[in-house]
Amino acid sequence: MVLEQLLVNGLIAGAIYALVAAGFSLIYSTCRFIHFAHGSAIAFAAYVLYFLFSMLGIDFWLSTALAILSAAIFGLLMNALVYRQLRKRKASSVILLIASFALLILVESLILLFFGADVKTIGFIKIEKGLEFFGAIITPLQIFIIVSSFVLLALLWLFIKKTRLGKAMRAVADNREIAAITGISAEKIYNWSFIIGSAIAGIAGILVGLEQNLEPTMGTNLMIKGFTGAVIGGIGSVPGAILGSFLLGFAENIGIWFLPSGYKDAIAFVILFVFLLFRPQGILGIKRVIQK
Amino acid sequence: MKTKILALIGIIAIAFVLAGCAQPQGEETITIGFSGPLSGELASWGEKERKGIEMAIEEINVLDGIQGKKVAVVFEDSQCNPNSAATNVQKLVAEGVQAIIGDTCSSATLAAAPIAENNKVVLITPISGADSISQAGDYIFRNFIPNSYYGIAAAQKINSMQNAEKIAVLYINNDSGVSWKNNFIANASKQIVFVEGYAAEETDFRTLLLKVKEASPGLVILAGYYPDGARILKQAKEAGIQSQFFGGGDAFDDPAFIEAAGDAAEGFVFLSVPTGTGSSFKEFQAKYKQKYNEEPSLFSTYAYDSAKAVLNAMHDCGLSSEEIKNCLYQTDFQGVTNRIRFDKNGDLIGGTTILKQVKNMQFIEYEGSQ
Numbered sequence: 001m002v003l004e005q006l007l008v009n010g011l012i013a014g015a016i017y018a019l020v021a022a023g024f025s026l027i028y029s030t031c032r033f034i035h036f037a038h039g040s041a042i043a044f045a046a047y048v049l050y051f052l053f054s055m056l057g058i059d060f061w062l063s064t065a066l067a068i069l070s071a072a073i074f075g076l077l078m079n080a081l082v083y084r085q086l087r088k089r090k091a092s093s094v095i096l097l098i099a100s101f102a103l104l105i106l107v108e109s110l111i112l113l114f115f116g117a118d119v120k121t122i123g124f125i126k127i128e129k130g131l132e133f134f135g136a137i138i139t140p141l142q143i144f145i146i147v148s149s150f151v152l153l154a155l156l157w158l159f160i161k162k163t164r165l166g167k168a169m170r171a172v173a174d175n176r177e178i179a180a181i182t183g184i185s186a187e188k189i190y191n192w193s194f195i196i197g198s199a200i201a202g203i204a205g206i207l208v209g210l211e212q213n214l215e216p217t218m219g220t221n222l223m224i225k226g227f228t229g230a231v232i233g234g235i236g237s238v239p240g241a242i243l244g245s246f247l248l249g250f251a252e253n254i255g256i257w258f259l260p261s262g263y264k265d266a267i268a269f270v271i272l273f274v275f276l277l278f279r280p281q282g283i284l285g286i287k288r289v290i291q292k
Numbered sequence: 293m294k295t296k297i298l299a300l301i302g303i304i305a306i307a308f309v310l311a312g313c314a315q316p317q318g319e320e321t322i323t324i325g326f327s328g329p330l331s332g333e334l335a336s337w338g339e340k341e342r343k344g345i346e347m348a349i350e351e352i353n354v355l356d357g358i359q360g361k362k363v364a365v366v367f368e369d370s371q372c373n374p375n376s377a378a379t380n381v382q383k384l385v386a387e388g389v390q391a392i393i394g395d396t397c398s399s400a401t402l403a404a405a406p407i408a409e410n411n412k413v414v415l416i417t418p419i420s421g422a423d424s425i426s427q428a429g430d431y432i433f434r435n436f437i438p439n440s441y442y443g444i445a446a447a448q449k450i451n452s453m454q455n456a457e458k459i460a461v462l463y464i465n466n467d468s469g470v471s472w473k474n475n476f477i478a479n480a481s482k483q484i485v486f487v488e489g490y491a492a493e494e495t496d497f498r499t500l501l502l503k504v505k506e507a508s509p510g511l512v513i514l515a516g517y518y519p520d521g522a523r524i525l526k527q528a529k530e531a532g533i534q535s536q537f538f539g540g541g542d543a544f545d546d547p548a549f550i551e552a553a554g555d556a557a558e559g560f561v562f563l564s565v566p567t568g569t570g571s572s573f574k575e576f577q578a579k580y581k582q583k584y585n586e587e588p589s590l591f592s593t594y595a596y597d598s599a600k601a602v603l604n605a606m607h608d609c610g611l612s613s614e615e616i617k618n619c620l621y622q623t624d625f626q627g628v629t630n631r632i633r634f635d636k637n638g639d640l641i642g643g644t645t646i647l648k649q650v651k652n653m654q655f656i657e658y659e660g661s662q
Binding site for chain 1: 331332333335336371465488489490491493494495496497498499500502503506519522523526529530531532548551552554555556
């Protein structure tokens with residue numbers, strides 16, 4: 001019973017981390033820099049949902065759709081207004097990383113300004129005891145999180161493998177210059193990466209918001225976990241990011257069964273350190289020379 | 293382009309100068325300081341403290357202040373963060389204030405205390421519980437019951453509860469939680485089957501609660517603050533934990549707790565302090581409701597009494613911090629919360645606790661053992 005519950009807990013955590021990491025990896029693979037402000041898309045979507053549903057009283061499903069859409073647009077704006085301008089000035093990926101930190105802090109501060117710092121609840125799901133599933137207890141929302149995570153990630157995989165745009169993204173991820181020669185506009189691909197990646201992050205934000213309440217820093221915390229998952233699985237590889245995130249989810253939850261739960265973040269960071277030191281390309285990544 | 297930049301810098305500079313000049317510099321005002329969570333997760337507390345203090349200031353200014361000078365408060369935001377609290381006190385000390393009300397959370401107060409003590413500035417916390425504050429210094433006062441009292445009171449109440457043969461204790465991993473937990477465990481006579489601390493920023497308690505469930509306690513004690521408490525209650529309900537939850541402190545005595553926890557708060561019992569007692573409280577309550585359109589919270593009343601203690605000391609003994617400090621040790625007046633007297637450590641003498649519970653999403657007095 002305990003082991004099943006731990007596995008379920010790990011699945012739930014891993015599913016959310018995977019959503020964050022997948023979008024982040026998609027952006028990294030095409031744009032080649034660490035977009036830490038990805039976390040702000042998470043918080044942004046959650047607060048938009050709160051604003052539309054809890055404050056304005058708009059229908060829940062419509063609010064959710066609008067929240068996801070606005071996260072996608074928000075991601076696009078981040079690229080268009082900040083990153084593209086820096087790229088035009090030949091900024092290196094380190095500069096873009098620093099800019100992304102600044103963006104994350106800025107967005108969090110704006111959310112703090114408009115909504116206040118107290119914990120907000122989206123009161124859509126009634127709190128009640130979960131269902132029993134093979135000896136573990138899991139609530140309907142948690143099942144929904146796991147299922148939708150799997151579905152989304154499968155769709156993302158299909159998208160990357162089968163559609164034209166997906167193939168174009170892989171081309172740009174592989175070698176930007178040659179892709180440009182074959183007529184693929186790198187800027188267009190960047191935009192699409194941000195749109196899709198941020199939309200997925202938005203979904204993660206909404207799910208976390210429903211499950212755990214909202215606070216302005218919710219994006220940062222998840223981003224760190226998602227980043228860790230992406231590094232473990234192979235940064236720049238979307239399947240790797242997903243694998244790494246689930247592994248992280250399991251490692252954390254099984255780890256704190258034996259250790260006091262205060263060590264959860266420590267476990268995540270130790271794993272991150274170990275991978276960065278000994279296998280920086282992650283589990284599925286290929287060691288490659290950094291593209292400039 | 294260059295001219296545009298120069299113009300921009302010029303405008304910003306002028307704006308700052310104007311902002312600086314806009315504040316009437318009073319040699320005619322007495323300033324006291326405040327440090328507390330005016331923003332952040334615990335902002336609900338800081339806001340209420342601010343309201344209580346402003347009422348005290350208003351009352352004295354209506355009577356023409358102290359020695360003919362008006363009193364003003366500089367409110368600094370610490371977010372209950374120890375670093376910010378230390379910085380705030382540093383800043384206030386540099387501005388020359390002689391007394392500071394703060395901080396709210398024990399860890400923040402303990403970080404700020406050495407700075408106040410070294411600079412011989414009075415620091416009075418209206419609500420922090422950690423025992424070590426008693427030894428924080430001559431200039432450090434606490435207008436609240438320390439955790440040693442609280443933990444003992446909670447242990448006594450629990451020892452007499454029926455379904456509490458096996459108990460688990462979950463505590464927030466900071467000065468306040470650790471101090472409370474130690475006092476409670478030292479005095480509890482029931483069997484303690486599980487004890488664990490959690491990080492303040494933790495949001496996912498599922499596996500921790502799994503461990504609690506495995507230990508099957510009849511009663512789970514929460515020694516934490518309301519944001520984490522709310523999360524634990526929600527996730528415990530989802531995990532199907534049947535045990536009764538018991539909150540160790542006044543940290544849960546805030547409407548924001550019920551808002552955050554929702555249905556999961558129903559039936560929650562906790563040990564708090566009375567918001568106020570006696571006729572002076574009734575008067576305060578009426579004035580507070582009229583001014584702010586809401587019921588006063590214990591955070592407002594304790595902050596109000598702390599401000600009153602400082603103002604009375606300034607009025608009776610003088611405006612320097614040494615005079616205020618000496619006066620505070622001699623203080624004896626009826627506040628809206630308790631009779632206000634401080635022992636040789638600067639702790640409030642006396643004080644009572646009261647059991648409350650959440651019923652129909654409201655706080656009421658505890659109705660009897662369940």
